[in-house]
Every structure is written in structure tokens, then in C-alpha cells.
Amino acid sequence: MLPIVLAGLAALVWGSADFSGGKASQRANPLAVTVLSQVYGLPVLLVCLLLVPGSLRLNDLAWGAGAGASGLVGIVLLYRALSGGAMAVAAPTTAVTAAVVAIGVGLLTDDAPGVPALLGIAAAVAAIALVSMGGGGGGRVARETVVYAVGSGVFFGAFFALLGQATTGGGMWPLVTARVASIGVGALWMLATRTPPKIGLRGTLWSLPAGGLDIAANALYLAAAGRGQLSVVAAIASLYPASTVLLALIVDRERLRAIQLAGLGFAATALVLASS
Numbered sequence: 001m002l003p004i005v006l007a008g009l010a011a012l013v014w015g016s017a018d019f020s021g022g023k024a025s026q027r028a029n030p031l032a033v034t035v036l037s038q039v040y041g042l043p044v045l046l047v048c049l050l051l052v053p054g055s056l057r058l059n060d061l062a063w064g065a066g067a068g069a070s071g072l073v074g075i076v077l078l079y080r081a082l083s084g085g086a087m088a089v090a091a092p093t094t095a096v097t098a099a100v101v102a103i104g105v106g107l108l109t110d111d112a113p114g115v116p117a118l119l120g121i122a123a124a125v126a127a128i129a130l131v132s133m134g135g136g137g138g139g140r141v142a143r144e145t146v147v148y149a150v151g152s153g154v155f156f157g158a159f160f161a162l163l164g165q166a167t168t169g170g171g172m173w174p175l176v177t178a179r180v181a182s183i184g185v186g187a188l189w190m191l192a193t194r195t196p197p198k199i200g201l202r203g204t205l206w207s208l209p210a211g212g213l214d215i216a217a218n219a220l221y222l223a224a225a226g227r228g229q230l231s232v233v234a235a236i237a238s239l240y241p242a243s244t245v246l247l248a249l250i251v252d253r254e255r256l257r258a259i260q261l262a263g264l265g266f267a268a269t270a271l272v273l274a275s276s
Contacts, residue, residue, distance in 0.1 A: 003228025004274050007236035010220035015243030017213035019251075021075065022082030022090075022244075024206035028199035030079035033207050034072065035186035036199060038179060041211030045172070045179055048219045054171015064174030067163035068181035074098075074155030075214075076186075081148035090149045092241035096128040097153020099238035102160035106231030117232045120273030123266050124235040130263030131241050160225075160234045163218070168226035175218055232274050239267050 024033045074094075081090035103121060113121070166174040190197065199207060217240075224233045242264055 003224045003233055004236055004271065006220050006224035007228070007233045008239070008271055010217045010224060010237045011240040012243050013213050013217040013220065014237070015240035015245075016247065017210050017217060018078065018082065018240065019244045019247040020206045020210035020213065021079050023251075024199065024203045024210060025079040025083040027206070028203035029195055030083055031076050031186065031190060031193065031195050032197055032199050033203060033210075034075045034079055035183060035190060036197060036204075037207040037211035037214065038072070038183050038186060039211065040208050041213075041215040042179065044212040044215040045175055048172045048175065048215065052171045052219075052223070054173050055169055056173055057167065057170045060166040060170030060174045061177045063162050063165045064170075064177035065181040067159045067174070068178030069185050070155045070162060071159040071178065072182035072185050074152045074159055075182075076189075077148045077152035077155065081145050081152060090145055092128050092131045092245065093146060093149035094153040094156060095238045095241045096125060097150050098156035098160060099125055099128060099235055101154060101157020102164070102234035102238070103231045105157070105161040106164070106229060106234055110229045110231060113229050113232050116273045117229070120270045121231060121235040123270035123273055124239055127263045127266035127270055128238060128241060130266060131245055131260050157234075160221070160237065161230065163222055164225035164230040164234065166222060166226065168223075172219055172222065174222060175215065178218070179215070236271065236274055239270065242267050 021033060021037060024037070078090070078094050081094065103125070112118075163174065163178065189195075221233070221237050224237065245260065
């Protein structure tokens, strides 16, 4: 039960972080937003490390570094997709792709979960797929947005799978190497593309919560993955588009279709089945 609760909380926080990052990326370069938000999240990472220190383990640090590099690329692609404005399509498309990749890895590396958990996994994927049929304002979504969203999902799936290999004994240390790797890769990317580290005041105001919330969600997911089966935990954590879509509905007044409401119902069903 605890891993499901932690994964569900991670999904809720991740969705809020993605909404904030998407809003910042509408006002500034997505790469700069990503790297700077990663830096802004360091104080939250310090708090997580103090609360759950763990021990230094080379394997855990290596898994964290790989996850951080993958996550950085995934975030940049996601923010590029979200900057197109169709948050109710971009975020869920990313999530369903990430879920399929991570669940596939989990089923290959872990023992097969029970029937209720398998049904919960199926309900989670169905939930993400239904929510992704929103279309935001009802207009046509650019092909570029979909390409960025799918690519982001592949890298996020790798992030879920890699970070899920870290042990609970390592505490929050895998997140340290993850953040070092993500900031390092991002900084090199900015240098290579000559991207200035300037995002303006409004971009900064949205990037600050994006960075802190992202680290908090990472910590919750790491705790969940260390205590539960990767295939189940990743499926529940991938439900983060629900909060992204709801925030887009409230803040941006994006339209919520009936089929998306059905998707939210499937998400609730997934939580119940996965915790059975």
C-alpha cells in the first residue's frame, strides 16, 4: 500500500511541476528553463538528503546519474511540447509513452505482479490514453508537438526504469548524482547551442516551483520504487497528467472533454486495483 501512496503523490507533484515548467517555457527558451529550474530545485534536494541520508553506494549513484541524464532530455522535449500550448495533449502523450517503456522494463526485470495489480496497470495506461484525447482548445495539434511529446516519453520511461534500480539503502543519494548529471548535460547543451541563461522575471517565477516540485516528486518516486514493483509503481507515477490537465483547466481554462473525465475515473480505478 505504501509504495502506491508514494507513487500517487509523486504523480500529483510531477503534474504540478510540469504545468509550472510548461508555463515558464511559453515565456523563455525551454532548455534554459529546464537547466535553471534544475538549479532552483537544489535546496529541496538538500532537505531530502538531510531527511533520508542513506549510504553512498556506487551502483546507486550510477543508476542515479543515468536517470538524471535521461530525465534532462525528457524534460527539455516535454517543455518544448508544452510550450505549444496544448498541455492537455502533450503531457498525457508523454506520460503514456513513458508508462509503456517503464512498465515493459519492470515486467522483464521483476516478478510478475498479481492479477489486481496487472488490472491496475492496464487501467492506468487506459487512463492516460483517454486523458490524452483531450485536444485542449479543440483545435488541431501540431505534429511537432506530438513528436516532442513521444520523444520525451521515451526518455522519461528510461528515467523511471533507471532510477527504479536504485536501492532503498542509498537514501536520496541517487538523486544527487541524477541532479549533477542533469545540470551538467544541460549546461553542455546550452553551451553547444549558445543558449543564454536568461528566462526573464515571469519565466523565473514559474521555474522556481517547477524545480522544487520536480525534486520532491523524484524523491517520492525513488522511495516508492525501492519498496514496490517497478511495473506497478511506474504505472501509478505516470498518472501525473491528471494534475497537469486539471491545472490547465483551472488556470488556462482549457476545455475538458467527457472522455477525459472517463480517463480520470480510470485513474482512480488504477489506484484502487494497484493497492489491492
